[in-house]
Every structure is written in C-alpha cells, then in structure tokens.
C-alpha cells in the first residue's frame with residue numbers, strides 16, 4: 001500500500017486540533033505544534049453559535065460538547081438598561097475552553113496524532129504539508145479582551161450582553177455551572193492586575209452596576225485572562241498557504257461564531273488535505289481548494305459582521321441599535337442567517 005504523506009499543523013486551538021483529530025482518525029500521520037499547553041483558560045465568550053450538525057458530526061465534536069449548556073435566548077443591555085429579549089433561531093452551546101481544548105487534544109493523541117506542546121514554530125516557513133492554525137493575526141488596532149468565571153451569579157437570560165462606552169460584555173453559563181464573563185474594551189490606562197482589572201474596565205466603560213454584581217458574587221481569579229483583541233477581519237486570508245480558524249479570518253466576537261467558523265474551516269480542509277496526503281492532489285491544488293471553499297463559505301458573513309460591529313461598540317450607534325430594538329425594527333433572524 002502507498003504510504004501517506006505526513007501533515008503538520010501549527011497551532012493547537014480548536015481549528016488545529018479538530019482538523020488534526022479528523023485527519024488522524026482517517027489514518028493520516030499528523031503532528032500538531034502548540035506554543036502553550038493544556039488545559040488552559042482562554043479569553044473567549046465560550047458561547048458557540050451557528051455550529052451546524054454536519055460540521056459537528058464530520059469532526060466528531062458531539063462527544064466533547066455532551067455537557068455543554070444549551071443557550072436559547074438573549075437579552076441585550078445598554079448601560080444597565082435591558083432591551084427586549086429575543087430567542088436564538090438555533091441553540092448556542094456554553095462550554096469552557098479549559099475543558100473543550102483539552103478534550104479534543106486528548107482525543108487527537110488517542111487517535112494516533114503527535115502533539116508537541118510548548119513548541120512555537122516560526123510562521124515564515126511554509127513547506128508543503130504545513131497547515132497554519134495559529135490564531136488571530138497580530139495586526140492592530142488592538143482592543144483589550146478580558147474574561148473570568150464567576151460563581152453564584154444569577155442571569156436574567158441564557159445570554160446577557162452589556163453594551164458600554166466602547167465596550168461590550170457577554171455573560172453565559174458554561175458546563176461547570178459558572179458564568180463566563182468575557183468582554184472586549186477600548187484600551188484604557190488602568191492599574192490593577194489580575195481579576196480586578198475586569199471590574200475596573202467595567203466601571204470605566206459605564207458598566208459599574210455589572211461590576212457591582214460581580215463583586216457581590218464569587219469571582220474565580222484562577223480563570224482570569226487577558227489578551228490583545230483586534231476587531232476582526234473583513235476577508236479571508238490569501239491562498240499562499242493553508243490557513244484555518246482565526247488565522248484564515250477572525251469574525252467579530254459579538255457573533256459568537258468564531259469557534260463554529262474554526263470548526264467549519266477545519267472541516268472544509270480535511271478532504272483536500274487527505275487528497276494531498278494520499279497523492280491524489282498536489283500541495284498547490286489542496287491549498288487553492290481550501291482557500292476557495294472558505295472564501296465561499298465565510299465571505300458574506302465576515303462582511304456583514306464587520307459592518308454591524310460598530311453598533312455594538314460606539315455609543316451613538318449603540319443608542320441607534322437600542323432604539324431599533326425597542327421598536328422591533330431589527331430583523332434578528334435575517335441578521336442571524338447572514339452571520340452564521
């Protein structure tokens with residue numbers, strides 16, 4: 001039997017691990033290189049919206065999401081004042097990255113994949129067979145992404161979103177029963193380190209009442225993390241190499257769709273990568289096939305998300321959004337369909 005060409009994946013987030021798992025289960029020799037280690041907390045809303053059954057099934061995700069919390073309804077707040085709640089057209093899933101990434105990593109190794117943690121690969125080298133799943137591009141302008149888990153915090157709905165002054169914050173339960181509090185904020189010169197930083201950012205963004213709710217609950221400092229967060233891409237990356245996940249394109253966080261997109265990009269890449277590994281396609285053909293399929297699948301979604309994003313961040317446009325919601329003029333279903 002002809003031997004299969006090996007593949008390398010740079011980056012062991014959800015995109016890299018899920019692609020690695022599907023390829024390993026199909027018998028392809030794969031090594032994933034991950035700069036960090038597992039388990040680890042990540043800055044993420046941990047709210048998976050728009051994951052279609054076909055993608056989840058093709059990557060075997062069902063077993064990892066078995067205890068994820070289903071979220072069906074959302075309430076937006078503008079500086080503490082709730083707007084009209086609405087139902088999601090399909091449930092979203094609440095699960096911590098701490099659990100999810102580690103579960104997929106374990107399954108990848110069990111399927112015969114080689115996982116090299118604490119190993120950073122130079123991203124300038126692009127030999128055939130190397131896939132880039134290294135996360136968001138490091139290009140600004142950067143905002144601040146903050147997240148922490150909180151216990152004993154009651155929510156008014158499955159998913160609470162709070163719009164502040166150049167800030168928005170999402171709150172929803174994850175599988176541990178804790179509430180994940182995650183936000184994106186314009187940078188401010190604030191002093192405290194650790195979990196108190198999120199309280200300071202909330203207060204400075206006009207969300208002091210939410211900060212008080214967190215103070216009255218039980219903030220878990222071990223789960224706190226911070227990152228530099230760009231505002232998202234308008235287009236997918238070029239076809240000079242295989243990019244998947246945020247490395248291909250990062251969608252603004254308000255959509256809750258980044259993780260589903262990471263999985264969908266991985267699923268789209270599996271067959272062209274198998275074709276290369278088995279000698280049925282050249283590396284160049286596989287690279288182009290993956291880029292084209294992601295452009296078709298994600299192009300419209302990225303454009304719509306980038307046009308809507310300012311309505312979640314800029315005070316004047318937030319007020320417009322709140323007024324449209326009050327008068328039932330926001331076509332939620334149409335936006336959801338365009339964004340997921």
Ligand SMILES: Cc1cc2nc3c(=O)[nH]c(=O)nc-3n(C[C@H](O)[C@H](O)[C@H](O)COP(=O)(O)OP(=O)(O)OC[C@H]3O[C@@H](n4cnc5c(N)ncnc54)[C@H](O)[C@@H]3O)c2cc1C
Nearest residue numbers: 011013014015035045046047121134135145245246258259
């Ligand atoms: C504030 C915020 C909130 C968000 N909330 C949500 C949400 O609620 N729902 C949602 O679906 N999405 C959300 N997202 C987006 C989501 O986090 C990303 O879309 C998702 O993590 C992308 O997965 P990925 O595997 O492509 O990248 P990542 O998860 O970033 O993984 C990339 C991995 O590559 C590793 N790496 C990087 N460079 C190298 C290298 N040179 N060598 C080896 N390893 C390397 C990194 O250590 C990392 O583990 C949010 C993002 C932000 C910023």
